[in-house]
Amino acid sequence: MQPPKPSPVIEGSPQAGWIKSLRNPTGVGVLFAFYILMLIVFSILSPFFFSPQNFISITTNMAYIGLMAGTQTLLIIAGGLDMSVASVAGISGVVLSLLLGVGFNIWVAAGVSLLLGAFIGYLNSISVTRIRINPLIATLGMLNIVEGLALVMTGGLTRPVSDDGFSFLGSGRVLGIPMPVILMVISFVALYWLLSTTRFGRFVYATGGNPDASRLAGVPVNGVLTRLFVLSGVSGALSGLILVAMLGASAPTAASSNLLTVIASVILGGTSLAGGRGSVWGTLLAVLILGTLNNGLVLLNVSSFWQSVTQGVVLLLAVGLDQLRTKVLGD
Amino acid sequence: MIAANQVNSSRLEMKDIKKSFSGVSVLQGVDLELGVGEVLALLGQNGAGKSTLVKILGGDYARDAGVIALDGVEVHFSSPRSAIGQGVRILPQELSVMPEMTIAENILIGDLPATFNLGISKLDRAAMDEKAKSLLAELGLEVNPRALLKTLAVSEQRIVEIARAISSQAKVLVMDEPTAALTETEVNRLFEIIRRLKSRGVSIIYISHRMDEIFEISDRVLVLRDGKVTGRFETARVSREEVFAAMLGDAVEGLYPENLAIIGKQVLEVSQFNLEKKLVDLSLDVRQGEIVGVFGLIGSGIELLGKALFGALGNKPTGEVKLEGQLFKPRNPEDAIRYGVGYIAAERKREGILAELSVRENTTLPFLQRFNRGWSISVPEEEQYVSRWIKQLSIRTRGSSQKLRYLSGGNQQKVVLARWLADGVKLLIMEEPTRGVDVGARKEIYAALRDLSNSGLAILMISSDVEEVANLSNRIVVLDRGRVSARFERGVSTKELMHAAAQTIPSH
Known part of the structure; x- marks a missing residue:
């Protein structure tokens, strides 16, 4: 080898590595600023808004959505997409209640529901990685199948589920914090750890960034996607169980209307639909923002019809501004 | 000022063209002249400024300074469309054709003949067929103009692309590596077509790295290096060595290392x-x-x-x-x-x-498990490993956490090379x-x-x-x-x- 050329500058210390691995930090910063601004505005407009109780109520209402959005973030970073996740939440509650009806122990039934979620996720992964159906189409198909089956199994009816131990999952508190929130936070911390410090996490970014190049560099691209689809199915099923525990009943389409909120949170959180870029913290912030927005509008007595409009506007604004920022400043 | 007699023989004149991108000067005053029916080979290493010059000519980029004159008249191309309108056509290296449309549609897409009935316009298929057929015949290709383009071989698709260019009365054609995907026989066919175009008075700027082709088809050679003209030759009176020297400068010296190999098992x-x-x-x-x-x-x-x-x-x-x-x-x-x-x-x-992904993440991807400490990757160890290769291969980067897309092609290639320089x-x-x-x-x-x-x-x-x-x-x-x-x-x-x-x- 020739004598080394003037050595390039190595920036920062190695210790700063994990901080740098918070991807797209500017995007998350903008979101955070937006969140704070929203808190201030609602606090001024409504005397009931700024209180610990209200904050807890917001996070509790969003927790099961956050659970789905967290795993969806990883899946979208890897270049996938799971439109069936909310319908899986529906069917997992239905299966739980049906199994209870035939005398199963509730925890066994919950276990079966989670396995079913995993299985649906696995079927999705086969459609995408083996048969090579576009993820949007594959999981849209699955959404219809699963939702239809849930309706068939129940005749479209809501079924009560009452079990004190189980309802603790939905309404119990530990140190004053509701169980759904605890589960969501645990899930986000775990996903962050997985994504930012493990080999698997690196593979997730690589797979979404350039699947062909990744495969040639030895990344098991299909294996990564399969695991993420299964994880997404499990997170859907878990959300469904939490929802049942919160409501004390299962309904076949209980979570269906949340699908778009899940996807919107991931996108609003700065994850690129094209894959290869994104962070779970952005998604968590986005979940909080969308939850807070709905809550604030309720407190201001704005018709619920308008809430959907506002949510759409916020999504377009946030993503549009981010595009503009990238265009003007580069990143 | 351009002398009158020169203007008459000159089809295209680019004078003192300058262009910078974010402060980096890419073209530093380039002159290019092209006569009627002349083939000018444009040569230069990657990054010499060829593609920028061509994009300015084609209306893709705005020039910072300089004059472009077509047939002695100064022109300003604000978009590729306006360049095409005035007879300047760029044929990019990648085919730009519509595989699912017919051959005739591909050729005439810019100016589809139509008949009018009760104010409703209808494609005139017969006229299209006839026009497409005669254009292709001129280029020596006989096919059914109503066949889908994708049924043609790549080289024939290239000919269709050329037919499209001449259908719009192109005066100047720029061909960027037109032979990249062609076999030797197809190359000869393309040259035949270029000669026909010449005889019709079409002027051609021919970009290629293949010396054989350049010496066969061009009348003159223009060499760029680092945004400047470093050589202007008549093809018949220049040797390859001279062209190489103009292209590479001093760098050609010692480009290849001594071979001291000790052959093992x-x-x-x-x-x-x-x-x-x-x-x-x-x-x-x-x-x-x-x-x-x-x-x-x-x-x-x-x-x-x-x-x-x-x-x-x-x-x-x-x-x-x-x-x-x-x-x-x-x-x-x-x-x-x-x-x-x-x-x-x-x-x-x-x-x-x-x-x-960053330089570091790109480098360690195939052997990432070696940096596992417990469940997590040890970033400091990765960092240490990668910075060694950054030094040894002289990878020019702001640091190991720089995203790879900000590196030049050569430095990206070094990172891809470093990926495989692991033990074992x-x-x-x-x-x-x-x-x-x-x-x-x-x-x-x-x-x-x-x-x-x-x-x-x-x-x-x-x-x-x-x-x-x-x-x-x-x-x-x-x-x-x-x-x-x-x-x-x-x-x-x-x-x-x-x-x-x-x-x-x-x-x-």
């Missing part, structure tokens, strides 16, 4: 290797300390060989491959990597780099090691390859760049239409290699 042995009739009964071997070059033109099968050996084509290939005497039959790339084989694909952007890699299969790489980085990559090979890595270099194969390899295998057509030792001339690669090559 055999690492790779391939025999009776077949791939769906695209590779036929191939056999070759690579020993430690050797760079074995595989040379062939595009379409000869060289573009499949690397992937086939690396397991990226699954179990399609048949035959016997041995790695250090053991049977080597990887089911997929992961498998091949476990055996200690690395692979660098020709298409760096598509199959090599992860543009959104015995064989590196490298395709097109210096495609899209500037001459400085090229020299560094050659030096690094030689150095690696001297330290015991076996390298199989698959390339369509005849010069690098001739100058860097210890031994050379030439492929022609999927078969080995010749084997050479170091010291073979590029001409011999070209002849072996294309036995159909006509002698001129």
Whole structure:
């Protein structure tokens, strides 16, 4: 080898590595600023808004959505997409209640529901990685199948589920914090750890960034996607169980209307639909923002019809501004 | 001021063209003249400014300074559309055709003939057919104009593209590497067409890296280096060496390292290797300390060989491959990597780099498990490992956390190379090691390859760049239409290699 050329500058210390691995930090910063601004505005407009109780109520209402959005973030970073996740939440509650009806122990039934979620996720992964159906189409198909089956199994009816131990999952508190929130936070911390410090996490970014190049560099691209689809199915099923525990009943389409909120949170959180870029913290912030927005509008007595409009506007604004920022400043 | 008599003979005149991108000067006052019916070869290394100059001419970029005159009249092209309107057509390297439309539609898309009935316009298919047919006949292609474009061979699609250009009365045609995907016979057909266009008075700017073609088809040669004109020649009165010197400057000196190889034991042995009739009964071997070059033109099968050996084509290939005497039959790339084989694909952007990941993440990807400490990756250890390679390969980057897309082509290539320089890699299969790489980085990559090979890595270099194969390899295998057509030792001339690669090559 020739004598080394003037050595390039190595920036920062190695210790700063994990901080740098918070991807797209500017995007998350903008979101955070937006969140704070929203808190201030609602606090001024409504005397009931700024209180610990209200904050807890917001996070509790969003927790099961956050659970789905967290795993969806990883899946979208890897270049996938799971439109069936909310319908899986529906069917997992239905299966739980049906199994209870035939005398199963509730925890066994919950276990079966989670396995079913995993299985649906696995079927999705086969459609995408083996048969090579576009993820949007594959999981849209699955959404219809699963939702239809849930309706068939129940005749479209809501079924009560009452079990004190189980309802603790939905309404119990530990140190004053509701169980759904605890589960969501645990899930986000775990996903962050997985994504930012493990080999698997690196593979997730690589797979979404350039699947062909990744495969040639030895990344098991299909294996990564399969695991993420299964994880997404499990997170859907878990959300469904939490929802049942919160409501004390299962309904076949209980979570269906949340699908778009899940996807919107991931996108609003700065994850690129094209894959290869994104962070779970952005998604968590986005979940909080969308939850807070709905809550604030309720407190201001704005018709619920308008809430959907506002949510759409916020999504377009946030993503549009981010595009503009990238265009003007580069990143 | 331009003298009147010059204006008359000149079709296109570009004077003192300047262009910078974010402060970096890419064109520093370039003059280009093109006569009526003249073929001007535009030459230069990657990054010399060729494509910027052409994009300014085609209305893609606005110039910072300078004058463009067409037939003596100053013109301003604000968009590709306005350039086409005034008779300047750029044919990009990649075909820009619509495969699902008919041949006639592809040719006449800019100006579809229509009939009017009760104010409703209707495509005049008969007129289209006739017009398309006569345009194609002029170029020597006889096909049904109503057939879908995708039914044509790539070379014929290229002809359709040219027909489209001349249908709009193009005065100046820019052809950017038009022969990249063509076989030797097809190239001759293209040249025939270029001669016909010349005789019609169409002026052509011909961009290519292939010296043979340039000396065959061009009237004059214009050489760019670092945004300046470094050579203006009449093709008939210049030698290749002079053109090279203008292109490369001093860098041509010592571009290729000395060969001090000490040959060791055999690492790779391939025999009776077949791939769906695209590779036929191939056999070759690579020993430690050797760079074995595989040379062939595009379409000869060289573009499949690397992937086939690396397991990226699954179990399609048949035959016997041995790695250090053991049977080597990887089911997929992961498998091949476990055996200690690395692979660098020709298409760096598509199959090599992860543009959104950092230099560090790109480098450690295939052997990431080595940095596992417990459940997590040790970033400091990664950092340490990568910075060693950044130094050793002189990778110019702001740091190991710089995203790869901000690096130049040459530095990206070095990162992709560093990926495979881990302990335990015995064989590196490298395709097109210096495609899209500037001459400085090229020299560094050659030096690094030689150095690696001297330290015991076996390298199989698959390339369509005849010069690098001739100058860097210890031994050379030439492929022609999927078969080995010749084997050479170091010291073979590029001409011999070209002849072996294309036995159909006509002698001129």
